[in-house]
Amino acid sequence: MAVPTPTIPTFTDGQIVHAADLNGLGSNLTNLYNYLNAGFTSQRPCVIAKQTTGQSIPNATNTLVNFQSAAVNTDNMWNASQPNQLTIQHAGIYLLYSQTRYGAVANSLSEAVTTSLLVNGTAVPGNAVSTQAQIPPSIGAGTALMCISLVNLAAGSTVYLNAWQSTTGGAITLDTAYGGTYLAAVFLTPST
Structure with missing residues (x-):
């Protein structure tokens, strides 16, 4: 299964942020971590x-x-x-x-x-x-x-x-x- 390309949502002032939006943000950060793999490091292993x-x-x-x-x-x-x-x-x-x-x-x-x-x-x-x-x-x-x-x-x-x-x-x-x-x-x- 391929890791989807990470996307980060944008929010505007006054917008009510729902749990699904925050959960999506967390999932996308996890995908970004997995996409880059090896964590947030400056060099590949x-x-x-x-x-x-x-x-x-x-x-x-x-x-x-x-x-x-x-x-x-x-x-x-x-x-x-x-x-x-x-x-x-x-x-x-x-x-x-x-x-x-x-x-x-x-x-x-x-x-x-x-x-x-x-x-x-x-x-x-x-x-x-x-x-x-x-x-x-x-x-x-x-x-x-x-x-x-x-x-x-x-x-x-x-x-x-x-x-x-x-x-x-x-x-x-x-x-x-x-x-x-x-x-x-x-x-x-x-x-x-």
Whole structure:
């Protein structure tokens, strides 16, 4: 159901204001709030949580990525006390996107790196809304995997970034260079 375009009635001096007029004014203010969504804020909800310290990803183990800072956090979706999750504060349709920057590996013949955006749970593949996988090059600066998804999220929804790799038995540390590893959510429009 689409939210109607808000209208504000006008009153003139001496006019008797009836309850229906005042109730209509209250309804229109509520519609205006919902139309703009995210409350009466100066910015739409947006967050970009970043790693400033590379995280070790063990071999063949799903691992939630921790973040140490927020480059943008207009709606307090990322909190350092829960470093591996975003919590949606205002319901709506969000663009979720991430980059997982793996460090260089020695041999790519039998190795794979993956990353997944997870919503409302940490099970892979059950809560995944986007996944990328690649056999990494054996030389150079490593592999960067990006995920993107449009998701209708309720207030209180949680978003995670999962990393997984299969190497010759060792761990790979995520890299903070070349854009590093980050997780982002941008509010686009109210839910319909």
